Amino acid sequence: MKKWHLIIDVEKCEDCNNCFLACKDEHVGNDWPGYTLAQPLHGQRWMNIERRERGQYPLIDAAYRPTPCMQCSNPPCVKAGKGSISQRPDGIVQIDPVKAKGLKEVVKACPYNAIYWNEELQVPQKCTFCAHLLDEGWKQPRCVQACPTGALRAEQVEESLLNDLIESQQLEVLHPEWGTHPAVYYKNLYRFNKCFLAGSVARMHNGAEDCVQGARVKLFRDSQQLCETETDAFGDFKIDRLEENSGKYRLEIEFEGSSKRIEDIEFQASLNLGVINL
Amino acid sequence: GNGITRYTNNTNGGPVFVYVKDGKIIRITPIEFDEEDAESWTIRARGKSFTPPRKTTVNQHTLAWKSMIYSKDRLLYPMKRVDFDPNGERNPQNRGISGYERISWDEAYDIVAGEIRRVKQQYGPGAIMNGSGSHHTWGALGYWLSARMRFFNALGWTQIVHNPDSWEGWFWGGMHHWGFSAHNGGGESYNTVEDCLQNAEMVVFWSSDPESTSGVYGAHEGTIRRQWLKELGIPMVHIDPFFNHTAALLGGKWLAPKPATDSAMICAIAYVWISENLYDKDYVEKRTTGFDKWQDYVLGKEDGIPKTPEWQEAETGVPAKDVRALAREWGKKKTYLAAGGIHGFGGACRSATGTDWARGMIYLMAMQGLGKPGVNMGGMQQGTPVDTRFFFPGYSEGGMSGDLFGTGAAVSMYQRLPSAPSVNSVKQIVPRLKIPEAIMDGHCEGYPTDPSTIEGQFFKFAYPAPGYSPVKMYYKYGGSHFGTMCDTNRYVKMYATESLEFVVNQGIWFEGETKFADIILPACTNFERWDISEFANCGGYIQHSFTQVNHRVAVVQHKCIEPLGESKSDFQIFSDLSKRLGLGTVFSEGSNEFDWCKRYFHATDLPYNVSWKNFLKKGYYVVPPLPESRRDPVAFRWYAEDRLKDTPELTPLPGDYSGEYKRGLGTQSGKLEFESSSLKRFDPNDPERPPVMKYNPSWEGPHSELYQKYPLLLLSPHPRFTFHTQSDGKDSTLNDIKDHRVLIDGYYYWIIRVNPDDARARGIKENDLIKAYNDRGAVILAAQLSQRIRPGTVHSYESSANYDPIGKPGKSPDRGGCINQLTSSRMMIKKSHSGAYNSCLVQIEKWNGEGEEL
Ligand SMILES: Nc1nc2c(c(=O)[nH]1)N[C@H]1C(S)=C(S)[C@@H](COP(=O)(O)OP(=O)(O)OC[C@H]3O[C@@H](n4cnc5c(=O)[nH]c(N)nc54)[C@H](O)[C@@H]3O)O[C@H]1N2
Ligand SMILES: Nc1nc2c(c(=O)[nH]1)N[C@H]1C(S)=C(S)[C@@H](COP(=O)(O)OP(=O)(O)OC[C@H]3O[C@@H](n4cnc5c(=O)[nH]c(N)nc54)[C@H](O)[C@@H]3O)O[C@H]1N2
Ligand code: SF4
Ligand code: SF4
């Protein structure tokens, strides 16, 4: 059986919140019998958008990570649900609002914090993957339909095809170490969970400070060279996908015979080294 | 199926399908096209083909509509302020303080019609004042330029005239150098999407965040096009004190000048181009005038100060080396300049130096050969290859107003939509930014927003007009001004004025300002009435504004549900009141809203392609694009090549050509003028607006005395998630967006973005409640710490719909979030009617929870 997957490209998400609002439009004020009770007007975030800014003014970037229920294929919530939560053959994990009434503890069972407690109706609730629409023949859930950038893609695919996608597009899941096997995959997740080292290279030229384009920038850890890059027209370089708290680095910058070394760069998070004068 | 009917409607953020079951709206979605709908266009560029997806996109605020329709803040029945008695004590001092009681429509109409009659008879013409927001629920017939104009023309009214709010610096400045008065000073944009994709080597976004503003009304149509730019690897630069959302999505170099200092950077770029020979000398010689004077100023021959990158660094805070690098890249590469979200916009144009910024944008393009392949203006937001020849009037054409002077009806509609013309007999007008002065001081002055010709803006006017009555009655339409005008505690205080005898507010929601009326008339939304319109077509001053979209879509705005409660459409309210005043057919011509839709349909080109019946049934029509070989010529290409104007618009007026019709621009010389002939004629010695642009520091900024006391520059751009006040507050789903409002102790606070350095210096942490204040007011906000705002600057969107004073209205801090309580009411230049919102100094501190009197 083909299973539903959601592929989220972090680099394409611009925090427009269309997904978040489309979800509310669909579920606030509407009960979908057999699928879910209505979402309350305020408070729940079935599509929860997390923000991450990296770097320091003025070399920064900002990324957003839409985070719905992961539709795990090994879902801890099902185990905790005492028969009230189940997985459909197409992979969608469903909370039965009748059977789950009063079961507040399942909220804690989800390690992704994707389940919300509806205080008024005394039921746990979460993203349904818009199963009520897919079952009616819709091609995509509401959030995917409303996304203007293509950051969200819903695919119903065989496991084998998925593996190709994972490899060719370098897809990742959140917290693989939990063994939950999410059906929600992320592309370009480095924008959210990895670090960069950036700086601007300049030099005095004809009596004025100028940006240096085309300087070679090499990054070393211990004696090993990790990568090499080049500065752009503004003298900027950015080395990305580094791990947080990953030790001491050394940077070497070369341009037209002159060179500069920066030793002992230690960083916890993304770092803008500022202007480096050759 | 399932008892669900799918209707169509339209919004400020795109057309939609509306699913209705049992008389209730259950969902609102973008429109997905089917096989019947016209094909999409394809652009071929650099070996690739680009075709837009077969659907419409929508904006955030569009997806929140259902929650706004069923909002608990809807006005559902007419109301009267409890201590207002039209025949006894009126208690104007209690406006905004005392509560309301429900009354019947009959009672409400009696009071309003009675007051209309009374003030006219007692005081004479001019006693009734009306104004509206700049925006409205969508629909060509329901729009404020349509039914509302026709109704008030029937009464005779003192019109509140708008400043050119969206354009400001372009209108009061830019226009004098390249004409385009009909565009309020913005330029033309035809077919630039194709040219940019094919020929541009760099795009500079300057005060431009189309991913937040969608141009205007453009939904997310431009997003995919900008992603194509990225796909082609075209480098981008973003010049904005805020790392805006276009920058965050697309990447590229971010340069962050202090607000309102951009004109210094412009001078420095020109300096590098001149001293390093990086500009188009041939074009400057043949296609421009007055360059010598500009060159002398830039090089310092005039005032002894060469405008070097180092010089600008002291003003803008942007390193000299970065500006030099930008100038060199720009000089070497064919570059598109997106100045504002669309032509003629941009937050920088709404600052004390807005005229200079806009002038400078034009100067830079004039130096690089505006109109040559790959050298043009725009950020992929306008200029798609849709068919511009298909006639469908936008809202500025005036709908059913028949208004010959205040709308585009005389130009575009009268031969197409037969209807009785309507004219306001009252010549008195009040400038919108000075309503409080008109009411409280009894007099004020202004300059007109007249786009018909460059000189239109020179005709200074005064209130009161000779022989007219001062305003006694304010018929308010909507309740946005506390959130959108400047120094808005003025607007709050105004309502307590004794001589303002009567205030009626016709609105949809209980917004901050609505609570200051004596009588409230509940209007319904566009989902509860009939209308007709086109996607992103406002017509008029943004001619062919629909080139922002990927497919032109004409829409029937079905009446999807019955009006909620006792609310009625604005048309119906005006119609009912007209009847009571003996003006029934003058207003409606005997047609109801549905009839008017049909009449409007027949005024468009639709009947050539689709029958009324089928249009009504399907709900929309996609206008086919022209074949590739017949696409519009690229904007300004004719000008660069010194040919007759061949782009599809009829402006400027024939009389505004100094020579042959269609040869050249609307300036006196017909050329791009570095030295403006119109300003030389009007006031060559105006230090605020000299004929050649100069860097003038902002009158409220780092050079002001006030800076010692209020050391933070406040930036207040257009709200990303709402359409101005229209979708904020109202208990809508938008309030839950993390980046819109923050829920703290049960209250949804408006956000202010603070650089972590500035926050640390004041002991402010994420989500702390802070007070932002200056001598004009204080606003309580939730702090968001962000590297996206340059140090020394704070960022908070304008347009809160709530006004929630902690104490006496107008004299205490507001926790609703009306950031415009802090902005200055000074005109950007004296000889204008303009808002300089982005020149505003404030201080912030942790809020101690108190509501002391200001
Ligand atoms: N600080 C700062 N301030 C700014 C700006 C800025 O850049 N910075 N920009 C300026 C600009 S460009 C603009 S355009 C203005 C906009 O400022 P406004 O035009 O004042 O703002 P809107 O929110 O569009 O106002 C629309 C009002 O009409 C009401 N309304 C909408 N539809 C209907 C309807 O169908 N019937 C009735 N009866 N009422 C209706 C709404 O409820 C709302 O009260 O703001 C300006 N203010
Ligand atoms: N979501 C949404 N979209 C809208 C609207 C809305 O209310 N909400 N309003 C519509 C209307 S009426 C209009 S007029 C347009 C407005 O469209 P624009 O005028 O283009 O929008 P703004 O947000 O005012 O300004 C754009 C950018 O300019 C930056 N900026 C402000 N001051 C300066 C400055 O001094 N220098 C520089 N370099 N940059 C500066 C701001 O940080 C912002 O990122 O948007 C339209 N679209
Ligand atoms: S709709 Fe798409 S781009 Fe917008 S916030 Fe959601 S995922 Fe991101
Ligand atoms: S994310 Fe949480 S709620 Fe969703 S399937 Fe996994 S464990 Fe269950």
Ligand code: SF4
């Ligand atoms: S799939 Fe449906 S339920 Fe889940 S987040 Fe998207 S819109 Fe909401």
Ligand SMILES: [Ca+2]
């Ligand atoms: Ca160039």
Ligand SMILES: [Ca+2]
């Ligand atoms: Ca003229």
Ligand SMILES: [Mo+4]
């Ligand atoms: Mo505007």
